[in-house]
Amino acid sequence: xxxxxxxxxxxxxxxxxxxxxxxxxxxxxxxxxxxxxxxxxxxxxxxxxxxxxxxxxxxxxxxxxxxxxxxxxxxxxxxxxxxxxxxxxxxxxxxxxxxxxxxxxxxxxxxxxxxxxxxxxxxxxxxxxxxxxxxxxxxxxxxxxxxxxxxxxxxxxxxxxxxxxxxxxxxxxxxxxxxxxxxxxxxxxxxxxxxxxxxxxxxxxxxxxxxxxxxxxxxxxxxxxxxxxxxxxxxxxxxxxxxxxxxxxxxxxxxxxxxxxxxxxxxxxxxxxxxxxxxxxxxxxxxxxxxxxxxxxxxxxxxxxxxxxxxxxxxxxxxxxxxxxxxxxxxxxxxxxxxxxxxxxxxxxxxxxxxxxxxxxxxxxxxxxxxxxxxxxxxxxxxxxxxxxxxxxxxxxxxxxxxxxxxxxxxxxxxx
Numbered sequence: 001x002x003x004x005x006x007x008x009x010x011x012x013x014x015x016x017x018x019x020x021x022x023x024x025x026x027x028x029x030x031x032x033x034x035x036x037x038x039x040x041x042x043x044x045x046x047x048x049x050x051x052x053x054x055x056x057x058x059x060x061x062x063x064x065x066x067x068x069x070x071x072x073x074x075x076x077x078x079x080x081x082x083x084x085x086x087x088x089x090x091x092x093x094x095x096x097x098x099x100x101x102x103x104x105x106x107x108x109x110x111x112x113x114x115x116x117x118x119x120x121x122x123x124x125x126x127x128x129x130x131x132x133x134x135x136x137x138x139x140x141x142x143x144x145x146x147x148x149x150x151x152x153x154x155x156x157x158x159x160x161x162x163x164x165x166x167x168x169x170x171x172x173x174x175x176x177x178x179x180x181x182x183x184x185x186x187x188x189x190x191x192x193x194x195x196x197x198x199x200x201x202x203x204x205x206x207x208x209x210x211x212x213x214x215x216x217x218x219x220x221x222x223x224x225x226x227x228x229x230x231x232x233x234x235x236x237x238x239x240x241x242x243x244x245x246x247x248x249x250x251x252x253x254x255x256x257x258x259x260x261x262x263x264x265x266x267x268x269x270x271x272x273x274x275x276x277x278x279x280x281x282x283x284x285x286x287x288x289x290x291x292x293x294x295x296x297x298x299x300x301x302x303x304x305x306x307x308x309x310x311x312x313x314x315x316x317x318x319x320x321x322x323x324x325x326x327x328x329x330x331x332x333x334x335x336x337x338x339x340x341x342x343x344x345x346x347x348x349x350x351x352x353x354x355x356x357x358x359x360x361x362x363x364x365x366x367x368x369x370x371x372x373x374x375x376x377x378x379x380x381x382x383x384x385x386x387x388x389x390x391x392x393x394x395x396x397x398x399x400x401x402x403x404x405x406x407x408x409x410x411x412x413x414x415x416x
Contacts, residue, residue: 027292027328029285029288030285030286030288030289030292030328030332031328031331031332031335032285032332032335033281033282033284033285033288033332034282034285034286034328034329034332034333034335034336034389034393035332035333035335035336035339036281036285036336036339037278037279037281037282037284037285037336037389038282038332038333038335038336038337038339038340038385038386038389039335039336039337039339039340039343040278040281040340041275041278041279041281041282041336041340041385041389042336042337042340042341042343042344042377042381042382042385043340043343043344043347043375044274044278045271045274045275045378045381045385046340046344046347046375046376046377046378046381047344047347047373047374047375048267048270048271048274049271049375049376049377049378049381050373050374050375050376051267051374052264052267052268052271052376053374053376054374055198055260055263055267056256058196058197058198058201059198059256059259059260060233060256061128061129061132061133061196062128062129062130062133062196062198062201062205063128063227063256063259064096064127064128064227064228064229064256065228065229065230065233065236065240065255065256066227066228066229066230066236066237066239066240066253066254066255066256067098067225067226067227067228067253067254068082068086068225068226068228068240068243068244068247068251068252068253069224069225069251069252069253069254070225070250070251070252071249071250071251071252072250074250075219075222075223075224076097076222076223076224076225076226077221077222079097079222079223079225079226082226082247082251083095083096083097083226085246085247086226086228086243089239089242089243091230091231091232091235091239092228092229092230092231092239092243093126093229093230093231094123094125094126094127094228094229095123095126095127095226095227095228095229096119096120096123096124096126096127096226096227097120097210097223097225097226097227098117098118098119098210098223098224098225098226098227099116099117099118099208099210099213099214099217099219099223099224100115100116100117100118100224100225101115101116101118101171101213101217101224102114102115102116102171102172103116103169103170103171103172103206104169104170104171105151105155105159105167105168105169105170105206106159106167106168106170107159107160107161107165107167107168108159108160108161110158110159110160112155112158112159113204114155114204114205114206115204115205115206116169116171116206116207116208116213117205117206117207117208117213118207118208118209118210118211118212118213118214118217118219118223119142119207119208119209119210120209120210121139121140121142121209122139124139125139126229127227127228127229128227129196130150130194130196130207133194133195133196133197134150134192134193134194135153135192135193135194135195136163136192136193137150137163137191137192137193138192141191141192142191142192142207142208142209143191143209143212144209144210144211144212144215145211145212146188146189147186147188147189147208147209147212147216148188148189148190148191148208148209148212149167149169149188149189149190149191149206149207149208150190150191150192150193150194150206150207151167151190151192151193151194151206152193152194152195152196152201152202152203152204152205152206153193153194153195153202154199154202154203155202155203155204155205155206156190156193158203161190162190162193163190163191163192163193164189164190165189165190166187166188166189166190167187167188167189167190168185168186168187168188169185169186169187169188169206169216170183170184170185170186171183171184171186171216171217172184173217173218184216186216188208188212194207210223228240228243233256236255236256236257237255237257240253240255241253275385279388279389279392282388282389282392282393283392285332286392286393286395286396287396289325289328289393289396289397290396290397290399290400293321293324293325293396293397293400293401294400294403314405315405317401317404317405318401318402318404318405320401320404321397321400321401321404321405322394322397322398322401324397325393325394325396325397325400325401326390326393326394326397328393328397329389329390329392329393329394330390332389332393333386333389333390333393336385336386336389337382337385337386340382340385341377341382344375344377345375347373347375348372348373348374348375351363351373352372
């Protein structure tokens with residue numbers, strides 16, 4: 001349909017000066033509207049991709065790719081045998097036991113509820129990036145006797161504690177004689193501070209040596225479970241299920257996609273909804289295309305009649321105005337993609353600049369898990385946005401182009 005002649009005429013119509021300046025303004029507004037919609041879509045989707053990537057990276061940096069537990073919430077007894085079996089799998093890059101419990105920390109009148117992890121310092125690097133997140137300390141400082149503890153940065157700030165301070169750890173312990181839980185107090189020394197960048201972890205996590213945790217919580221030779229890392233994290237759900245099938249009952253597993261299932265589901269749902277909502281910007285610009293094209297058809301009615309008189313087929317007239325819509329769409333999409341890529345590359349600097357100017361923190365770590373604006377520009381998203389915008393633009397030209405092809409030459413020239 002898009003032969004050289006219709007495309008050439010369409011280009012001439014776009015470049016020609018119009019009697020109706022309002023129509024020219026509408027045409028320019030159409031291109032700018034499409035460009036704005038495409039740019040906003042590219043930037044927003046890139047930011048949402050960035051959030052997903054960064055949050056996933058931080059989660060995998062502080063938690064393992066998967067965990068093996070015993071069904072029913074029981075402690076894992078034969079964890080050494082399980083670990084040996086798991087490590088025989090060539091897809092496994094590391095495995096380490098852990099103890100998880102709850103407690104409360106007290107220091108200088110400040111009390112905070114915490115999630116306590118008992119970890120083996122020598123094997124922790126196999127299943128997390130905790131050693132990389134420590135500030136001025138190493139995991140070697142974590143000892144069982146005397147017991148020492150690692151605190152998240154936000155937790156240490158809330159407790160007004162620093163490395164070397166002595167804090168009180170309060171944990172519940174069941175007393176069978178009295179039939180109730182009684183608090184047990186344990187003085188521990190802060191061995192170091194870690195900063196993972198995830199507020200949820202930095203404000204609630206505290207790490208003990210696994211032997212100290214086993215003694216404090218009376219785990220004996222059992223653990224909560226076994227953490228497992230794989231060479232291919234995205235494939236962890238499938239890999240860990242293979243291992244569980246091989247181990248058999250009573251073992252069950254959790255993988256990293258389940259740790260924050262609701263968060264990742266909400267993030268993907270929001271991305272889809274933002275795509276639909278922001279596409280309305282392009283749709284509004286498409287209405288401008290309809291108005292502009294109708295004005296062009298009315299203004300060029302005499303030209304169309306002459307072309308029809310000398311033998312131009314209705315299909316060719318249709319192609320002229322469809323080509324014009326295609327050119328407008330391509331121009332708007334190309335400009336929008338360019339603006340979107342520039343905006344994506346400068347988004348973080350813009351947000352930090354706006355925070356300094358207005359004195360407001362837009363990216364709050366306690367809400368968004370991170371304290372900066374991440375972006376991840378993906379070719380697939382750019383293509384999807386550009387294609388959707390282009391289709392909308394072409395669809396917007398169908399009615400005006402159809403009207404142009406239906407112009408009767410004799411009727412159009414009668415009053416000329």
